[in-house]
Each structure stands twice: as C-alpha cells, then as structure tokens.
Amino acid sequence: MVVLYYFFQDIGTLQILCAVLLLFFLIVVSATWKTSPFRMPPGPFPLPIIGNLHILDLKRLDKSLEKLSKKYGNVFTLTFGTTKSMVVLGYEAAHDVLVNHADEFAERPMLKSFQKVTNGKGLIFSHGDEWKTMRRFALSTLRDFGMGKTTIEDRIHKEAEMLIKEIEAHKGQPFYDRWLMNSCTGNVICSIILGKRFDYHDPIFVKLIQIVSQNVKLLGCPAVQLYNIFPFLGFLFGAPNILFRNMQEQRKFFVEFLKLNRQTVNENDIRSYADAFMLKQQEEMKKPDNYFDEENLLVSTMNLFSAGLETTSSTLQWAFLMMIKYPEMQKKVQEEIDEVVGNSRLPTLEDRKIMPYTDAVIHEVQRFCNIVTLPLMRETTCDTNFRGYFLSKGTRVLIPLSSILFDKTQWESPEKFTPSHFLDAHGKFIKKAAFLPFSAGRRVCLGESLAKAESFLLFTALIQKFTFYPAPGVTSEELDLKPDVGATSTPQYHLMCAVPRN
Numbered sequence: 082m083v084v085l086y087y088f089f090q091d092i093g094t095l096q097i098l099c100a101v102l103l104l105f106f107l108i109v110v111s112a113t114w115k116t117s118p119f120r121m122p123p124g125p126f127p128l129p130i131i132g133n134l135h136i137l138d139l140k141r142l143d144k145s146l147e148k149l150s151k152k153y154g155n156v157f158t159l160t161f162g163t164t165k166s167m168v169v170l171g172y173e174a175a176h177d178v179l180v181n182h183a184d185e186f187a188e189r190p191m192l193k194s195f196q197k198v199t200n201g202k203g204l205i206f207s208h209g210d211e212w213k214t215m216r217r218f219a220l221s222t223l224r225d226f227g228m229g230k231t232t233i234e235d236r237i238h239k240e241a242e243m244l245i246k247e248i249e250a251h252k253g254q255p256f257y258d259r260w261l262m263n264s265c266t267g268n269v270i271c272s273i274i275l276g277k278r279f280d281y282h283d284p285i286f287v288k289l290i291q292i293v294s295q296n297v298k299l300l301g302c303p304a305v306q307l308y309n310i311f312p313f314l315g316f317l318f319g320a321p322n323i324l325f326r327n328m329q330e331q332r333k334f335f336v337e338f339l340k341l342n343r344q345t346v347n348e349n350d351i352r353s354y355a356d357a358f359m360l361k362q363q364e365e366m367k368k369p370d371n372y373f374d375e376e377n378l379l380v381s382t383m384n385l386f387s388a389g390l391e392t393t394s395s396t397l398q399w400a401f402l403m404m405i406k407y408p409e410m411q412k413k414v415q416e417e418i419d420e421v422v423g424n425s426r427l428p429t430l431e432d433r434k435i436m437p438y439t440d441a442v443i444h445e446v447q448r449f450c451n452i453v454t455l456p457l458m459r460e461t462t463c464d465t466n467f468r469g470y471f472l473s474k475g476t477r478v479l480i481p482l483s484s485i486l487f488d489k490t491q492w493e494s495p496e497k498f499t500p501s502h503f504l505d506a507h508g509k510f511i512k513k514a515a516f517l518p519f520s521a522g523r524r525v526c527l528g529e530s531l532a533k534a535e536s537f538l539l540f541t542a543l544i545q546k547f548t549f550y551p552a553p554g555v556t557s558e559e560l561d562l563k564p565d566v567g568a569t570s571t572p573q574y575h576l577m578c579a580v581p582r583n
C-alpha cells in the first residue's frame with residue numbers, strides 16, 4: 082500500500098484506478114458466471130430503470146422488434162425495465178426455439194397482469210406440472226367432444242345455420258359483422274365447454290362477448306404492458322383496472338353457471354367440458370398432487386371461452402373483408418363451392434380436400450392478417466444453451482409471429498395478399514412450413530383443429546349462401562385494411578352487405 086501510495090501521489094488517480102479495476106472485475110465475474118446477462122445475445126444498451134423502453138413502440142411491439150432486428154439480427158436481447166428478454170424473429174430462429182428446443186422454451190412468464198387475472202391457473206398462463214395436467218385433460222376432453230374429428234361438423238353446422246338466419250334478417254342492407262361473428266364462434270365454444278348455446282341477443286351473452294373483446298384489446302395496450310414491467314405504478318394506469326374489473330364480471334358469470342351445472346352432473350350423460358372436469362374432480366379427490374381444483378375448473382373454462390372466441394371470429398371478419406376487397410377471389414371461391422358442393426347441402430370438412438383454392442384463401446387470410454399480434458411469450462424451463470448463448474432458467478423469450486408469417490426467405494411476396502402462396506403451378510394446395518399462425522411446440526394453440534374446422538365451415542357456409550359487398554357508397558378499392566390492434570388484430574369496424582345468391 083505504501084508503495085502504491087507513493088506511486089499515486091495524487092489520491093484522485095488512485096480512486097479512479099480502483100474504480101476501473103472494480104468495474105473490470107465485475108465484468109469478468111459476470112461474463113463467466115452462469116446466470117450472467119453478458120452471456121445472453123447482444124442487443125441495444127439499456128438505460129437504468131427503463132431498460133430499452135425508450136426505443137420501443139408498445140402499441141405495435143411486433144413492428145418495433147422487427148425494426149430492431151435490422152440492426153441486431155434475428156436473435157437479440159432487450160431489457161424491459163430491469164428484466165432481460167431474448168427476442169427471436171424469422172422462421173428459422175423461431176423454429177429452432179419452438180420445435181428444436183421445445184422443452185426448454187415451454188414456460189410462460191409470470192407477468193403481473195396475467196397472474197392477477199388467472200392466479201397462475203388454467204391453460205394459457207399456468208405453469209409447470211399444473212399446466213401439463215390441465216392441457217392434457219383439455220386436449221383429450223375437447224377431442225371427446227369432436228375436436229380434430231369430423232364429428233365437430235354438426236355443432237358448427239348448427240351454428241352456421243343460426244348465423245345465416247341472422248344475416249338473412251338484414252335483407253341485403255348494411256350491417257356490422259363483428260358482433261355476429263363473435264356470437265357465432267362464442268356459441269361454438271360455449272356448446273363444448275358449457276353444453277349450452279345462447280341466443281345472439283341474450284344480454285348476458287352480449288355482455289360476456291363485449292368483455293372478451295375489450296380484454297383482448299386491453300391485453301395488448303401499452304398501459305397494461307407498462308403495468309407488467311412496473312406493477313407498483315399500477316395506480317397510474319386506467320387500462321389494467323378496466324381489465325381486472327372485466328375479469329371479475331366474467332368470473333361472476335362462470336362461477337354462477339358452474340355452481341348450477343354441478344347440481345345436474347351425471348356420469349352417464351357428459352354434456353360438456355365442465356361436466357367432464359367435475360367428474361374428474363370426484364375421481365382425483367383423494368390423490369396427492371391433485372390439480373383438479375375449483376380455480377383450475379373456473380380459469381380453464383374462462384380461458385377456452387376467451388381464446389376460442391376472439392381469434393376465430395377475427396379470422397372470419399378478415400376473410401369476409403378480403404372477399405369484399407378482392408371480388409374476383411370471392412367469385413372463384415363461389416365457383417369452387419358450386420362445383421364441389423352445389424347448393425343443396427352445407428360444405429363439409431371432407432369437401433376441403435378437393436377445394437384447394439378456398440383452402441388457400443383461408444390460409445392466406447391467416448398469414449396475411451396475422452391475427453395474434455402480441456409476440457408469443459415464453460420462458461426457459463431450465464438453464465439453456467441456445468445458439469452459443471446461455472439463458473438461465475426463467476429467462477423470457479419474445480417471438481413476434483408476424484416475423485414468421487412475413488419472412489422474406491419463406492414467402493414469395495410476403496406483403497401481398499395472394500392465395501397462390503399455398504398453390505402449386507397446377508392449382509394444388511401446398512403446405513408451407515412457415516405457416517405458423519397457431520405457433521408450434523409444447524404450447525402450440527390448443528384449439529388449432531377446432532379453429533381450422535370453424536374457419537373453413539363457417540366461411541364456406543356463408544359464401545355459399547351470400548355474395549358480400551362493401552356498404553353503398555364505398556368501393557372495394559377504398560376499403561381500409563388497417564387493423565384494430567390489441568393482443569389480436571381485427572378489421573376496423575366497417576359496414577358490409579350480404580346479398581343472397583339465387
């Protein structure tokens with residue numbers, strides 16, 4: 082020390098040297114320590130407290146991430162507040178995460194808003210073994226109710242007929258389709274989970290649907306995302322409080338419904354997912370590690386209702402808007418329906434196999450309209466090595482689906498709406514690996530096959546019966562394709578006309 086003191090006569094220089102040595106030591110320790118942020122992919126330098134928030138547009142996080150990828154590549158790190166997340170874009174890197182490392186990236190982050198509305202229960206925001214048990218049960222029960230089989234058709238056809246009647250009642254006059262599509266897809270899922278369909282005008286059903294639509298918008302809004310990053314500032318944001326109030330209201334309805342349902346459960350007549358869950362509860366009652374509790378029954382039923390309603394309804398709304406925008410495509414779909422199905426019966430899932438053009442149109446709607454806009458949110462289940470980087474257990478991962486559905490390396494003209502993305506030179510339907518609107522891997526959409534059946538059967542049933550036009554005074558060219566964005570994307574409110582064919 083004495084030597085050092087004489088060496089650094091000036092005490093200020095000694096202090097600076099100590100500080101530099103300390104900083105160097107910290108960097109070395111961090112870089113070699115296994116949970117170090119220095120071993121995550123590089124990314125923009127974070128500011129204290131806010132991290133990288135100053136360079137993000139939280140209204141369109143997917144677009145912001147795509148912009149940043151131009152500078153930082155397809156895998157980079159972003160800091161939200163003080164939490165680091167790995168961002169992954171494009172088909173190749175996303176496939177690597179979702180499929181090649183399926184088990185390592187199968188968790189959901191415990192975001193404050195999700196935790197508060199679900200208590201970490203149910204299907205979408207649940208964790209670990211509890212999630213696995215709930216997911217396995219839901220998949221097998223939904224299959225028992227026809228999901229993934231042709232038996233689902235009757236249920237969807239019944240709802241298609243109701244929808245046709247509602248549209249006929251407008252007698253070719255302009256109407257808004259959003260509420261009709263929400264009611265239709267809401268009823269398909271209610272018939273499975275609650276064993277009941279509702280009249281489209283039933284005030285309770287109308288309210289439930291409004292709540293789901295509003296919440297899906299709120300989940301994607303900047304205030305809720307800021308609340309997730311800085312929960313202690315919750316009192317400053319209005320949106321999370323509306324979200325929580327809505328959830329309370331939705332909860333109240335489902336609690337009441339399930340209470341009444343329990344009184345009539347009969348193991349010889351299983352009417353719904355709720356019935357099956359209640360019977361499973363009796364079976365599992367005495368087992369240790371029993372996850373079939375009341376909260377999981379309630380939250381998983383509410384999850385299926387919300388997830389099953391909004392996304393499928395948005396797909397249909399986009400599909401009809403595209404048909405109005407591109408009348409020549411609508412005509413080709415109608416010609417294919419006339420040729421394969423005729424007009425004396427409703428189209429079936431078996432017909433889809435020989436209706437390549439219609440199938441391609443629906444696929445292109447799902448690609449181009451990018452229904453789930455909020456990036457996929459995953460978390461590592463264990464310490465993970467990925468592409469030379471180290472991610473400790475619990476590291477968050479964000480994957481915007483738009484970066485896959487618009488990936489220039491996978492699609493000929495990603496920015497153009499063209500069903501030919503799914504057709505070969507002979508007009509035969511072709512599958513595309515980068516068609517991942519339902520995601521992939523362990524947490525892939527649980528309702529994928531139901532959603533696919535609904536999109537095809539409802540779309541073709543309506544196009545068979547009606548020709549869709551813009552409201553009088555609006556030309557096809559003038560139709561606005563700007564999305565109304567939340568966690569999902571829907572078309573802006575717009576009027577349309579449905580004129581019965583023959």
Ligand code: HEM
Pocket residue numbers: 204205206216384385388389390392393396452453457458518519520521523524525526527528529531532
């Ligand atoms: C066109 C309609 C639909 C689209 C585009 C869609 C898309 C998605 C996406 C992107 C995810 C996230 C997957 C991930 O994190 O990797 C998801 C999850 C989920 N979806 Fe869907 N979905 C649709 C319809 C449905 C339907 C009809 C149901 C109900 C039967 C449903 C139930 C769920 C559930 C429960 C999850 C959470 C899965 C989990 O975390 O294990 N979805 N969906």
